[in-house]
Amino acid sequence: MSTENKKKGFSRRKFLTRSAIGLGVILGSGYLSRNLIRRYLAGAINELEPSYQGNTKSPSLWFEITAANEIILHSPKVEMGQGTFTGLAQIAADELEVDISQIQVVHAASASGNLDGLSTGGSTSISGLWQPLRELAATMREMVKQAAAQQMGVDVAELSVNNGVITAAGKSLTYGAVVKEVSEWVVPKTPPLKPIKDYKFVGKPVPRVDLRDKVLGAPIFGMDATMPDMLFGAVVRPPMIGATYAGADTAAAAKMPGVVKIVSEPDFVGVVATSRMAAENAKQAIQANWTTEKSWQTADIEAMIKVGQGTPYVIQKSGNAQRLLAAGEDIITAEFKSPIGAHAQLEPNGAVAFVEGDKATIMISTQVVKLTRGEVAKRLGIAEENVNIQPTFLGGGFGRRLHTPNAVQAAVLSKAVGKPVKCFFDRQEEFQNDTFRPPTHHVLKAKLDADGMIAAIEHNVSSGDVMFGSPMFPALAEPLLGADVGAWRGGMIQYGAIPNYQTISWRVKLPFATSWWRSLGLLANTFAIESFMDELALKAGKDPVEYRLAQIQDDEAGTRLKSVIRAAAEKAGWRDEVVDGRAMGFAASTDAQTPCAQVVEVSIENEEIKVHKVTCAIDPGLAVNPDQVRAQCEGAIIMGLSATMYEQMIVKDSVLYPTIYGPYRMALMRDAPREIDVVILENTGVPGAVGEPPLGPIGAAIANAVFRLTGRRLREMPLAIA
Amino acid sequence: MEVSFLINGVSQRVDVDADTPLLWVIRDILDLKGTKFGCGKAACGACTIHIDGEAVRACAYAVKFAEGKSITTIEGLSVGDKLHPVQQAWMEEVVPQCGYCQPGFMMATAALLEKIPQPTDQDIDDNIVNVCRCATYYRMRKAIHRAAAIKQETR
Numbered sequence: 001m002s003t004e005n006k007k008k009g010f011s012r013r014k015f016l017t018r019s020a021i022g023l024g025v026i027l028g029s030g031y032l033s034r035n036l037i038r039r040y041l042a043g044a045i046n047e048l049e050p051s052y053q054g055n056t057k058s059p060s061l062w063f064e065i066t067a068a069n070e071i072i073l074h075s076p077k078v079e080m081g082q083g084t085f086t087g088l089a090q091i092a093a094d095e096l097e098v099d100i101s102q103i104q105v106v107h108a109a110s111a112s113g114n115l116d117g118l119s120t121g122g123s124t125s126i127s128g129l130w131q132p133l134r135e136l137a138a139t140m141r142e143m144v145k146q147a148a149a150q151q152m153g154v155d156v157a158e159l160s161v162n163n164g165v166i167t168a169a170g171k172s173l174t175y176g177a178v179v180k181e182v183s184e185w186v187v188p189k190t191p192p193l194k195p196i197k198d199y200k201f202v203g204k205p206v207p208r209v210d211l212r213d214k215v216l217g218a219p220i221f222g223m224d225a226t227m228p229d230m231l232f233g234a235v236v237r238p239p240m241i242g243a244t245y246a247g248a249d250t251a252a253a254a255k256m257p258g259v260v261k262i263v264s265e266p267d268f269v270g271v272v273a274t275s276r277m278a279a280e281n282a283k284q285a286i287q288a289n290w291t292t293e294k295s296w297q298t299a300d301i302e303a304m305i306k307v308g309q310g311t312p313y314v315i316q317k318s319g320n321a322q323r324l325l326a327a328g329e330d331i332i333t334a335e336f337k338s339p340i341g342a343h344a345q346l347e348p349n350g351a352v353a354f355v356e357g358d359k360a361t362i363m364i365s366t367q368v369v370k371l372t373r374g375e376v377a378k379r380l381g382i383a384e385e386n387v388n389i390q391p392t393f394l395g396g397g398f399g400r401r402l403h404t405p406n407a408v409q410a411a412v413l414s415k416a417v418g419k420p421v422k423c424f425f426d427r428q429e430e431f432q433n434d435t436f437r438p439p440t441h442h443v444l445k446a447k448l449d450a451d452g453m454i455a456a457i458e459h460n461v462s463s464g465d466v467m468f469g470s471p472m473f474p475a476l477a478e479p480l481l482g483a484d485v486g487a488w489r490g491g492m493i494q495y496g497a498i499p500n501y502q503t504i505s506w507r508v509k510l511p512f513a514t515s516w517w518r519s520l521g522l523l524a525n526t527f528a529i530e531s532f533m534d535e536l537a538l539k540a541g542k543d544p545v546e547y548r549l550a551q552i553q554d555d556e557a558g559t560r561l562k563s564v565i566r567a568a569a570e571k572a573g574w575r576d577e578v579v580d581g582r583a584m585g586f587a588a589s590t591d592a593q594t595p596c597a598q599v600v601e602v603s604i605e606n607e608e609i610k611v612h613k614v615t616c617a618i619d620p621g622l623a624v625n626p627d628q629v630r631a632q633c634e635g636a637i638i639m640g641l642s643a644t645m646y647e648q649m650i651v652k653d654s655v656l657y658p659t660i661y662g663p664y665r666m667a668l669m670r671d672a673p674r675e676i677d678v679v680i681l682e683n684t685g686v687p688g689a690v691g692e693p694p695l696g697p698i699g700a701a702i703a704n705a706v707f708r709l710t711g712r713r714l715r716e717m718p719l720a721i722a
Numbered sequence: 723m724e725v726s727f728l729i730n731g732v733s734q735r736v737d738v739d740a741d742t743p744l745l746w747v748i749r750d751i752l753d754l755k756g757t758k759f760g761c762g763k764a765a766c767g768a769c770t771i772h773i774d775g776e777a778v779r780a781c782a783y784a785v786k787f788a789e790g791k792s793i794t795t796i797e798g799l800s801v802g803d804k805l806h807p808v809q810q811a812w813m814e815e816v817v818p819q820c821g822y823c824q825p826g827f828m829m830a831t832a833a834l835l836e837k838i839p840q841p842t843d844q845d846i847d848d849n850i851v852n853v854c855r856c857a858t859y860y861r862m863r864k865a866i867h868r869a870a871a872i873k874q875e876t877r
Contacts, residue, residue, distance in 0.1 A: 081820030081856045207816055214821030215809045217756025217796035221822055224755040232750075276750055277742050345855050346760045346768055346822045395758070395822030396855045427761040627816060631861070635819055638857035661765040661853050670847035672859035 042315040051128025053117030059140035069176035074108035076116035077125040080397030083628035090201035095137035098164040111388035123689035205627030222365030233413040233423030234283035235270040240654035243290035253285040313483035319500030324456035338524035340649040341437030347395020350424025353410035365394040399516030428659040437517030438464025442528035452540025456500035463487035464514035490522030496553030519692035530587035530700030572599035572615035585705025589696030592689035598697040602705035613675040621684035636694040642667035644699035730798030745780035756796035767852030770826040777833035796825035811869035819856035
């Protein structure tokens with residue numbers, strides 16, 4: 001990331017207020033200045049993730065203290081595997097002065113009032129709640145202590161606290177006992193927080209708080225949810241791209257055994273039945289009509305995703321790369337591509353809904369509790385406050401649950417029959433109605449100076465939308481930003497010591513839904529840029545690691561990036577030579593201010609790429625739970641490897657394929673590296689992003705190693721050498 | 723059709739359409755929710771259970787074939803508070819992330835260890851072919867070796 005765009009001391013919360021004020025000003029300004037403002041905003045957004053918009057002042061919305069002296073923490077962020085519940089429990093336990101075993105973390109129902117206006121996503125849950133949750137927990141502790149002092153007839157200063165037990169003058173009271181006697185709370189001023197070195201749980205590899213439930217197979221997911229007297233629903237979903245619902249013949253379905261009601265809406269048709277089988281069988285019998293405009297093929301999509309088409313938006317600019325790269329025989333150019341990617345999370349989307357009069361309850365795996373609530377309320381024509389969203393554990397998120405029309409459908413079915421209804425996607429519908437990772441095309445250009453260093457570099461990325469079209473973002477942001485923030489995530493040049501560089505984003509609107517997929521554009525953009533960096537280093541005759549280090553600026557971001565690059569190279573024993581048929585490959589990226597570098601060890605076996613070992617160095621600033629930081633790196637590396645080497649959706653006669661695991665080839669046990677070595681650096685003292693940044697380097701690192709083994713530069717995901 | 727079988731040591735009799743996948747009988751009628759639906763076509767392994775000791779994908783197994791069989795689900799893998807060695811190893815290696823696919827993997831692993839008590843990495847690659855989108859494979863491999871060791875010790 002560039003020094004130009006670095007905005008020091010630009011706090012997250014300030015950004016949220018300021019951008020709201022800023023929009024009017026910017027829209028009122030002329031076109032010329034708009035480009036500058038765009039780049040300013042692009043830079044700011046690249047470094048700042050909206051993280052949390054909710055209550056930071058009322059401990060009683062967050063903590064429930066039971067008579068048994070247990071603390072129930074109502075989390076407005078959801079648990080989708082990323083370990084957020086564990087991190088929050090650690091943070092709360094330390095400031096509450098309780099043992100972590102006393103804390104139980106649950107999903108806050110929207111009716112509880114502890115509601116996040118944003119999403120669980122963007123690797124921001126721990127970083128966004130780090131300050132507010134510590135303050136809330138410390139305040140809660142002081143509230144209980146003040147009440148205890150009153151009850152015990154002593155001064156607060158005389159109290160000592162340990163594991164949720166308050167002691168003074170030989171007497172002891174548990175938090176639970178104190179709380180029982182209080183009818184009205186006085187919220188004190190936020191007390192000072194403990195120094196990080198005094199924390200007992202933060203910074204330690206505490207086991208996940210949801211570990212035992214998950215090992216026992218406890219019924220904690222959306223698909224496990226039930227309500228008394230519940231019926232089963234099924235909805236007919238569009239079978240192809242661009243299909244608009246145009247009515248259905250439901251006569252046969254209506255007569256089938258177990259069918260309670262056919263529900264015909266202007267935009268969809270569904271069925272409610274007494275069992276899942278009855279609902280599914282009836283759905284198969286519904287003859288839905290669809291209108292389509294044209295027949296789409298993969299080649300049509302590829303032709304659309306092409307740098308040079310549509311409107312270019314310069315999102316990063318330093319010096320004058322455009323002039324230097326305009327013409328000349330010494331300009332080095334390379335192209336890269338990535339395909340349509342599916343989320344393929346194991347738990348399908350769906351919901352259990354119960355609509356009673358003007359009230360609704362929805363149990364659902366969602367990453368956007370408030371948005372889900374708003375959509376259900378709007379469709380039912382009732383007040384948002386009358387809709388209670390009860391989030392469950394998510395059987396994978398990865399961005400797939402940032403859209404929840406499934407909640408609306410379940411609610412409509414429930415309203416039609418006056419009973420709770422459970423309604424889920426089947427697997428084929430998941431694959432065909434996904435909100436896909438958009439395909440990308442990249443054109444990179446560079447010119448080297450006499451010493452082989454980069455004099456000028458330009459990255460062009462063409463991508464389908466990620467952020468635009470999402471109900472999470474105001475439509476206002478579209479004309480203002482021009483380029484899709486999500487599409488160019490990871491697309492900026494992070495080598496700030498290069499004198500001339502720029503990044504240009506080309507926006508393409510595709511005929512099917514594309515959206516957030518864990519790390520957004522990071523994987524594809526890093527694949528392109530870091531493969532190209534490798535080519536340039538080889539062309540210059542330099543070691544790829546040294547070559548990178550020499551072109552990184554000396555500010556804080558640059559220093560952190562250099563330190564992860566050095567750490568990964570050192571831990572892996574980096575060497576740029578093929579030994580015993582194995583080659584190393586190197587790549588690095590910076591995402592949401594978290595730098596990450598990876599070294600892979602690869603061989604070719606039976607004409608297939610085999611990744612044996614990955615060394616990963618990451619600097620999340622501060623690791624609240626080092627073991628879960630490791631777990632996120634391990635998972636992100638293998639998920640990124642899977643997307644890089646195997647995954648691809650195709651379009652044939654407007655139908656998206658494949659529609660099942662297996663044909664949608666993903667990394668399995670046999671494909672996972674046998675060794676993953678994670679090095680954690682903590683160079684800021686404040687927790688930053690973890691869940692997505694380690695997805696960045698893996699694709700380029702593998703392709704760079706393959707080049708050393710085969711002499712072939714693989715420029716398209718999924719990588720193919722046969 | 724009436725079908726009787728033993729599940730986690732308890733006799734059950736259900737009256738359902740003979741072609742109903744066993745998975746839905748287990749989840750919706752017997753209310754054992756640990757066995758997960760992932761794909762409905764035996765392609766992901768999230769619904770892996772044991773039928774007469776063999777690992778089976780319950781989503782593609784019609785209930786009519788369960789007559790007289792002995793079924794074990796993840797709920798029956800532990801005995802009271804005592805975890806199965808596979809579950810114990812999963813705890814010690816802190817394997818699960820989202821956790822949705824994990825019961826299927828643990829059931830597949832428990833069945834593997836009955837056939838091959840000390841599996842090699844190759845055995846694991848060949849036999850554990852379920853899908854995990856959080857991609858916890860690295861820790862799962864370690865946990866499988868650890869489970870084998872725990873099982874050996876407690877024998």
